[in-house]
Amino acid sequence: MIEPIQTRSQTCSPRGLTARWRGLRAAAAIALVCAALGGCAGEQFQKGYVLPVGALEQIPIGASQDQVLIVMGTPSTVATLNGEVFYYISQRASRPVAFMNDRIIDQRVIAIYFDKNRQVRKLANYGLQDGRIFDFISRTTPTSGQEVNYVAPLFKALNVGQGNN
Structure with missing residues (x-):
C-alpha cells in the first residue's frame, strides 16, 4: 500500500x-x-580641567605665577581677591544609559591664590563634602568672605546652599 x-x-x-x-x-x-x-552602561567622563598627577605638589607656597602656568596650564577663570586667583574647574559625570541625562559625581575647583608680588600664597582644592564646600588641602570648610562668595556659584550645578543637602 x-x-x-x-x-x-x-x-x-x-x-x-x-x-x-x-x-x-x-x-x-x-x-x-x-x-x-x-x-x-556605566559611562563616565570628565569635563573641564584634568589635573595632572602630582601637579599640586610641584607648586610650593612662594612659587611664581609663571611656574604655576608651566605646571598647571591656563586657568579656567581668573579673579582678583586681594591679589590674583587662578581657578581650575572640573566635573566628573556619569550616565547609566546613553540617552539619559548626565549625573554629576564630583566637581572640583582648584584655586591658587597669589599675593601682590604674583607669588603663591595659598592653594585650595574645593569640592563638596556633606553638601558643603570643603577644601581638601587644608581640610577646612570656608565660612565667609569674598572667597566663598566667588567659589559658591561654581558649585551651583550641585545645588549647594539650597537647604540641607
Whole structure:
C-alpha cells in the first residue's frame, strides 16, 4: 500500500507560523534592547580641567605665577581677591544609559591664590563634602568672605546652599 505524502501546508498551519514569527520578533526586540543598554552602561567622563598627577605638589607656597602656568596650564577663570586667583574647574559625570541625562559625581575647583608680588600664597582644592564646600588641602570648610562668595556659584550645578543637602 502507498502511504500519503505529507505536504508543508499540512504540517505548518497559518496559526503556527504567526506564533513562531511573534516569538522570533519578541526575542529579537529583547536582544536589541539588551545590547543597547549593555553597551552603554556605566559611562563616565570628565569635563573641564584634568589635573595632572602630582601637579599640586610641584607648586610650593612662594612659587611664581609663571611656574604655576608651566605646571598647571591656563586657568579656567581668573579673579582678583586681594591679589590674583587662578581657578581650575572640573566635573566628573556619569550616565547609566546613553540617552539619559548626565549625573554629576564630583566637581572640583582648584584655586591658587597669589599675593601682590604674583607669588603663591595659598592653594585650595574645593569640592563638596556633606553638601558643603570643603577644601581638601587644608581640610577646612570656608565660612565667609569674598572667597566663598566667588567659589559658591561654581558649585551651583550641585545645588549647594539650597537647604540641607
